[in-house]
Amino acid sequence: MNVLNTADHQEFDQATKSELLGLGLAPLRAAANSADELRTALRALHSLGDENTGKRADRLLRQLENFEPSVTLIGQIKSGKTSLVNALVGQSDLLPADVNPWTSVVTSLHLQPESKGFKPAASFRFFDEDEWDRLISGGGRIGELASRAGADDELEKIKAQAAEMREKSRVRLGQKFEILLGQQRDYGYVDKDLIERYVCLGEEPDADDPDVSDEQGRFADITKSADLTLSRPALPMPLCLRDTPGVNDTFMMREQITIRSIRDSRICVVVLSAHQALSSTDLALIRLITHVKSRDVIIFVNRVDELSDPTTQIPQIAQSISDTLAHHKGPEEAEVIFGSALWASRAMDNRLDALPAASADALLEWSAKADLSAVLSDADLRDPVKLAWGLSGVPALQHALSTRIADGIGETTLQRIGSSALNLANAVAATRRISAQPSDASALGKLESAAAHQRLESIFTEQKSKLETAFAEILSEFSERMDRVQASFLDRATASLIVHLENYGEMTPWTYDPAGLRMLLSSSHKVLARKSKAAFEAAAQGASEALSQLYLQAFGLSPEEIAISQPRAPQVPPPVSLGRTIALDLNGSWWKRWWLHRRGYKTFAANFYELIKTETNPFVDELRDDLAQGVRDTALQAFDAFLTEQKSVFTSLDRMAQANPEELRAHVARNAPPDTQALLSKTLSTLNEYAS
Numbered sequence: 101m102n103v104l105n106t107a108d109h110q111e112f113d114q115a116t117k118s119e120l121l122g123l124g125l126a127p128l129r130a131a132a133n134s135a136d137e138l139r140t141a142l143r144a145l146h147s148l149g150d151e152n153t154g155k156r157a158d159r160l161l162r163q164l165e166n167f168e169p170s171v172t173l174i175g176q177i178k179s180g181k182t183s184l185v186n187a188l189v190g191q192s193d194l195l196p197a198d199v200n201p202w203t204s205v206v207t208s209l210h211l212q213p214e215s216k217g218f219k220p221a222a223s224f225r226f227f228d229e230d231e232w233d234r235l236i237s238g239g240g241r242i243g244e245l246a247s248r249a250g251a252d253d254e255l256e257k258i259k260a261q262a263a264e265m266r267e268k269s270r271v272r273l274g275q276k277f278e279i280l281l282g283q284q285r286d287y288g289y290v291d292k293d294l295i296e297r298y299v300c301l302g303e304e305p306d307a308d309d310p311d312v313s314d315e316q317g318r319f320a321d322i323t324k325s326a327d328l329t330l331s332r333p334a335l336p337m338p339l340c341l342r343d344t345p346g347v348n349d350t351f352m353m354r355e356q357i358t359i360r361s362i363r364d365s366r367i368c369v370v371v372l373s374a375h376q377a378l379s380s381t382d383l384a385l386i387r388l389i390t391h392v393k394s395r396d397v398i399i400f401v402n403r404v405d406e407l408s409d410p411t412t413q414i415p416q417i418a419q420s421i422s423d424t425l426a427h428h429k430g431p432e433e434a435e436v437i438f439g440s441a442l443w444a445s446r447a448m449d450n451r452l453d454a455l456p457a458a459s460a461d462a463l464l465e466w467s468a469k470a471d472l473s474a475v476l477s478d479a480d481l482r483d484p485v486k487l488a489w490g491l492s493g494v495p496a497l498q499h500a501l502s503t504r505i506a507d508g509i510g511e512t513t514l515q516r517i518g519s520s521a522l523n524l525a526n527a528v529a530a531t532r533r534i535s536a537q538p539s540d541a542s543a544l545g546k547l548e549s550a551a552a553h554q555r556l557e558s559i560f561t562e563q564k565s566k567l568e569t570a571f572a573e574i575l576s577e578f579s580e581r582m583d584r585v586q587a588s589f590l591d592r593a594t595a596s597l598i599v600h601l602e603n604y605g606e607m608t609p610w611t612y613d614p615a616g617l618r619m620l621l622s623s624s625h626k627v628l629a630r631k632s633k634a635a636f637e638a639a640a641q642g643a644s645e646a647l648s649q650l651y652l653q654a655f656g657l658s659p660e661e662i663a664i665s666q667p668r669a670p671q672v673p674p675p676v677s678l679g680r681t682i683a684l685d686l687n688g689s690w691w692k693r694w695w696l697h698r699r700g701y702k703t704f705a706a707n708f709y710e711l712i713k714t715e716t717n718p719f720v721d722e723l724r725d726d727l728a729q730g731v732r733d734t735a736l737q738a739f740d741a742f743l744t745e746q747k748s749v750f751t752s753l754d755r756m757a758q759a760n761p762e763e764l765r766a767h768v769a770r771n772a773p774p775d776t777q778a779l780l781s782k783t784l785s786t787l788n789e790y791a792s
Contacts, residue, residue: 439493518790
């Protein structure tokens with residue numbers, strides 16, 4: 101253990117802690133540097149253009165400042181997910197890791213780079229009355245399943261559990277219970293007591309145990325979401341970590357919230373325990389990540405410090421995970437990282453001597469095998485604390501997250517903002533060309549202002565109408581395709597049921613895997629994404645060509661003199677709603693009772709068809725009414741933003757084209773200095789890099 105001993109047990113100073121927490125963040129720092137360059141260009145654009153251009157540049161600058169990529173963490177019970185979140189935040193005791201399960205709430209940790217004057221904050225939202233009544237009266241989603249399946253006994257048990265939960269909340273909250281539903285509470289600080297009060301399920305108050313506070317978990321049962329804003333050492337740009345309650349929600353009340361968190365974040369970290377790894381019992385977990393792109397799924401296998409022989413066992417666990425994902429058609433190419441939140445916690449607190457003997461032995465053994473070259477230098481490898489931090493897997497996880505953010509949503513965001521800014525900068529350069537034209541030739545052979553404005557509005561109306569028509573056709577085809585998929589699945593499942601009844605009779609329970617339905621609906625989603633992208637690009641191309649022709653006719657500017665940077669099609673969210681649980685996914689005792697309550701093949705078939713149709717309708721409805729409509733709305737909003745941006749460009753050009761000689765001379769005098777010309781050239785060069 102000598103190699104792991106540190107010189108003393110003092111807490112690290114801020115600089116040392118920042119250095120530790122900065123390991124693995126190089127890709128994110130590069131993205132932050134790019135954002136800084138773009139920020140500088142936007143500020144320069146504000147000073148170079150007219151008032152209209154300045155407002156647009158400020159709007160883009162606010163979008164850049166508000167950019168906050170997010171990551172959702174999901175995991176097994178006892179996987180150590182909370183301790184891992186604490187390590188990523190840089191505070192080993194922020195979230196209570198000694199309570200299991202510690203949370204029933206989706207908690208968003210908004211991490212900010214350290215800055216002077218930063219103030220932490222917390223905001224907690226409660227379930228509204230309708231959501232709570234649905235839980236109590238129907239037992240939540242699991243109650244709906246049991247009710248449709250005719251499992252009356254099971255349904256009564258579920259309702260009893262919900263009623264007990266309600267009574268516990270009433271005891272804790274008293275007369276405030278109903279008043280608090282649907283409310284929100286905000287605080288200008290964050291500490292453990294506050295978090296435990298609103299988020300931690302905790303223990304029941306016990307007069308014989310002074311360590312159990314009656315405030316712990318006081319509001320947890322009715323808390324829907326928690327948002328904590330904190331500063332994080334060494335973080336180069338804002339980042340949101342969403343900690344979810346997992347997939348073991350008794351009433352499936354928060355399953356949909358977790359699904360939405362994954363969809364909104366795009367990047368998903370699945371936290372497993374090295375002793376449990378991934379098995380067929382984790383099908384709910386696998387379903388949640390199956391429809392996320394493999395590259396956007398990272399699997400973190402925690403608690404390797406508890407392995408007796410990590411060198412031998414870790415490759416075996418990796419193979420087992422790969423086999424399980426392949427068997428259940430999960431994201432086979434997801435990156436797998438092994439580590440220990442305990443090692444990270446002890447390293448961060450400079451207390452490696454406090455590691456249990458078995459954990460220290462595992463650390464030493466794994467240090468001889470693990471390859472840390474991607475996150476640690478040779479000098480770092482000789483530092484016991486940095487070595488333990490590297491072996492914890494946290495730097496590797498940070499590197500994986502940083503890379504995906506930088507190459508994914510980060511690059512997309514910078515490109516979108518850079519593309520819009522480039523159009524404004526091109527307009528600034530074009531106004532200079534107009535101002536430099538001889539006044540007696542400035543209007544020869546060109547459209548008059550009124551006609552040009554009319555043509556501009558015509559282009560906008562025509563191109564937007566084409567995009568709306570294209571999406572109407574795409575969404576109609578998508579809806580029809582999903583209806584066919586659902587009907588085909590139900591027909592095949594019912595046929596399989598009848599064959600089972602003929603071969604085995606009515607007393608033998610029958611199961612049917614809904615993976616085929618999910619796969620076909622996922623395929624429909626891919627068609628939607630492909631056609632949506634093509635429709636948007638066609639509309640953007642059509643608008644750009646028409647606008648280029650207008651700029652030539654109205655201002656004598658060729659496409660080379662005022663290039664139009666086209667926006668990229670918005671990304672289509674993954675169909676993670678397909679991961680929600682339905683009756684066919686469950687093998688509870690109530691499923692068998694559903695069988696025993698029916699008699700006759702026709703009754704079986706008819707009841708089954710209606711049950712599974714009702715169960716699968718949410719898949720179809722959410723994809724059609726939520727996701728698909730959202731894709732359409734997002735695309736139209738992006739197209740509207742592009743057209744509004746071009747209207748701003750046109751307005752600036754037209755104002756210059758209509759300027760009198762005195763205004764032109766003032767413009768030339770204001771923009772002629774060499775330093776102004778150089779700033780414009782530099783700004784154009786910078787924006788061209790991001791818009792490409």
